[in-house]
Amino acid sequence: xxxxxxxxxxxxxxxxxxxxxxxxxxxxxxxxxxxxxxxxxxxxxxxxxxxxxxxxxxxxxxxxxxxxxxxxxxxxxxxxxxxxxxxxxxxxxxxxxxxxxxxxxxxxxxxxxxxxxxxxxxxxxxxxxxxxxxxxxxxxxxxxxxxxxxxxxxxxxxxxxxxxxxxxxxxxxxxxxxxxxxxxxxxxxxxxxxxxxxxxxxxxxxxxxxxxxxxxxxxxxxxxxxxxxxxxxxxxxxxxxxxxxxxxxxxxxxxxxxxxxxxxxxxxxxxxxxxxxxxxxxxxxxxx
Amino acid sequence: xxxxxxxxxxxxxxxxxxxxxxxxxxxxxxxxxxxxxxxxxxxxxxxxxxxxxxxxxxxxxxxxxxxxxxxxxxxxxxxxxxxxxxxxxxxxxxxxxxxxxxxxxxxxxxxxxxxxxxxxxxxxxxxxxxxxxxxxxxxxxxxxxxxxxxxxxxxxxxxxxxxxxxxxxxxxxxxxxxxxxxxxxxxxxxxxxxxxxxxxxxxxxxxxxxxxxxxxxxxxxxxxxxxxxxxxxxxxxxxxxxxxxxxxxxxxxxxxxxxxxxxxxxxxxxxxxxxxxxxxxxxxxxxxxxxxxxxxxxxxxxxxxxxxxxxxxxxxxxxxxxxxxxxxxxxxxxxxxx
Numbered sequence: 001x002x003x004x005x006x007x008x009x010x011x012x013x014x015x016x017x018x019x020x021x022x023x024x025x026x027x028x029x030x031x032x033x034x035x036x037x038x039x040x041x042x043x044x045x046x047x048x049x050x051x052x053x054x055x056x057x058x059x060x061x062x063x064x065x066x067x068x069x070x071x072x073x074x075x076x077x078x079x080x081x082x083x084x085x086x087x088x089x090x091x092x093x094x095x096x097x098x099x100x101x102x103x104x105x106x107x108x109x110x111x112x113x114x115x116x117x118x119x120x121x122x123x124x125x126x127x128x129x130x131x132x133x134x135x136x137x138x139x140x141x142x143x144x145x146x147x148x149x150x151x152x153x154x155x156x157x158x159x160x161x162x163x164x165x166x167x168x169x170x171x172x173x174x175x176x177x178x179x180x181x182x183x184x185x186x187x188x189x190x191x192x193x194x195x196x197x198x199x200x201x202x203x204x205x206x207x208x209x210x211x212x213x214x215x216x217x218x219x220x221x222x223x224x225x226x227x228x229x230x231x232x233x234x235x236x237x238x239x240x241x242x243x244x245x246x247x248x249x250x251x252x253x254x255x256x257x258x259x260x261x262x263x264x265x266x267x268x269x270x271x272x273x274x275x276x277x278x279x280x281x282x283x284x285x286x287x288x
Numbered sequence: 289x290x291x292x293x294x295x296x297x298x299x300x301x302x303x304x305x306x307x308x309x310x311x312x313x314x315x316x317x318x319x320x321x322x323x324x325x326x327x328x329x330x331x332x333x334x335x336x337x338x339x340x341x342x343x344x345x346x347x348x349x350x351x352x353x354x355x356x357x358x359x360x361x362x363x364x365x366x367x368x369x370x371x372x373x374x375x376x377x378x379x380x381x382x383x384x385x386x387x388x389x390x391x392x393x394x395x396x397x398x399x400x401x402x403x404x405x406x407x408x409x410x411x412x413x414x415x416x417x418x419x420x421x422x423x424x425x426x427x428x429x430x431x432x433x434x435x436x437x438x439x440x441x442x443x444x445x446x447x448x449x450x451x452x453x454x455x456x457x458x459x460x461x462x463x464x465x466x467x468x469x470x471x472x473x474x475x476x477x478x479x480x481x482x483x484x485x486x487x488x489x490x491x492x493x494x495x496x497x498x499x500x501x502x503x504x505x506x507x508x509x510x511x512x513x514x515x516x517x518x519x520x521x522x523x524x525x526x527x528x529x530x531x532x533x534x535x536x537x538x539x540x541x542x543x544x545x546x547x548x549x550x551x552x553x554x555x556x557x558x559x560x561x562x563x564x565x566x567x568x569x570x571x572x573x574x575x576x577x578x579x580x581x582x583x584x585x586x587x588x589x590x591x592x593x594x595x596x597x598x599x600x601x602x603x604x605x606x607x608x609x610x611x612x613x614x615x616x617x618x619x620x621x622x623x624x625x626x
Binding site for chain 2: 123126127132133148230242250255
């Protein structure tokens with residue numbers, strides 16, 4: 001962040017010896033575009049929320065059902081992002097470091113959750129994991145575990161939609177990292193575990209955090225796939241976006257806006273925290 | 289996706305108004321399980337009807353949960369006509385926007401409801417849980433599928449039918465009635481947002497022992513599924529569900545479609561309209577026009593009406609049961625399931 005701030009000051013002076021011209025016009029475009037697409041709609045949301053009044057807003061925010069829905073939405077999204085971070089790195093590693101038949105096909109398959117309409121994914125998952133479904137009946141009879149129509153199902157759907165983010169952010173970093181790095185570590189006497197934890201993972205950490213943040217953000221807002229695999233019962237597996245839709249269908253615009261603003265605030269704080277962590281990790285690990 | 293369909297339909301209507309000689313386009317916003325009914329009604333209407341200046345009429349459909357459709361119209365969906373699951377949703381359009389007249393219900397016969405339906409149970413082949421009536425749904429170990437009354441109009445009829453049964457069983461003792469209905473809803477395995485969603489959950493995903501649904505939706509599923517896969521169970525007491533129709537006059541006037549819209553909705557009351565209605569598993573209000581074979585499918589059961597003193601009309605029922613912190617919310621607020 002500090003790097004960007006220092007760039008702006010000289011940039012505002014006339015043409016401080018840049019190779020490419022057009023800083024002024026591109027910054028102007030960026031600000032106008034971001035305002036139009038992101039800031040003004042979010043501002044309108046804030047304005048709508050401001051009209052509710054603090055007391056009413058606080059009532060909605062502390063409502064038990066709203067709290068339960070928020071807890072589920074953010075809890076499931078964090079859990080899914082953690083799972084995606086771990087398995088995303090493994091998938092990226094396999095795709096980058098090994099050559100085997102069908103690798104390209106596998107590589108393309110990673111992007112499928114992006115391309116698939118989420119409702120289709122939700123129906124497919126719900127059918128598979130329903131108590132009578134292929135996986136659902138197996139898991140229930142062998143492990144006594146119910147996935148379909150429970151909170152576990154919510155996490156599963158979020159893992160599905162968030163998977164590509166970690167793979168796609170970690171992959172280019174791994175591709176840039178030569179296998180020689182590991183070989184050098186090994187020849188200097190590092191154990192395999194030490195090579196993995198002290199040489200490879202630190203280099204991947206910023207990309208992993210980016211993937212984590214993207215997967216988390218996607219999971220928090222996900223609606224389409226979750227409502228099919230969740231039971232949608234209050235206090236059990238009712239996600240916050242569903243509660244917003246329910247409030248809208250009750251013609252309770254104030255209630256819907258208040259929940260949306262709370263979600264926005266929590267998401268913003270979490271992303272800010274992750275970005276800070278990322279900046280710190282770069283500093284600590286010397287990958288500036 | 290639906291947004292886009294609506295937008296393109298809206299664009300289509302604008303274009304259609306611009307050119308005078310093309311077909312007249314009506315936008316009809318309806319609730320979930322009426323797709324097949326209106327497909328057939330629209331085809332029949334379009335093929336026979338011509339405007340006074342000889343133009344044909346195309347009808348664009350938008351389907352969705354009844355409450356959601358009402359909200360879309362309030363928010364500006366340029367629908368010329370609506371057919372929703374319950375009168376309350378059209379009342380809301382009239383109250384909040386004035387786009388429909390306050391007395392919309394008196395514009396067509398039988399409170400503007402050209403067909404009725406009722407609420408029945410659908411169980412799996414052989415009825416393994418021996419479900420006969422509402423009290424079987426409150427039994428422990430029975431898994432129930434029904435949509436969320438907050439988002440689905442049909443689900444509100446389901447809930448009120450259960451309430452009517454409870455009223456009879458417990459002679460109007462409110463606390464016992466509440467416990468009974470709560471027991472049913474604690475058995476619910478999944479609350480979908482609409483009636484069609486619940487049908488899919490029950491039939492395709494195999495969840496639940498019993499589906500509470502519209503009679504027309506139950507017959508529709510029987511016809512779609514393999515023989516003997518499901519059975520319809522009629523409870524001893526149900527509710528007379530009256531899904532009404534109305535013209536959104538402000539929109540129709542702007543599009544110049546007021547007369548066509550009136551003729552379109554009147555067509556539902558015609559002999560041909562009533563025959564299609566019965567064929568598509570809705571109960572026609574003029575059964576004499578329908579095919580006796582179609583009528584024979586409907587079981588004659590006892591039904592209460594929403595205007596029964598127990599409910600006192602939609603406005604009172606909505607406030608008591610479904611508004612925020614109403615009796616339905618209390619089902620889940622007063623303790624978690626299991």
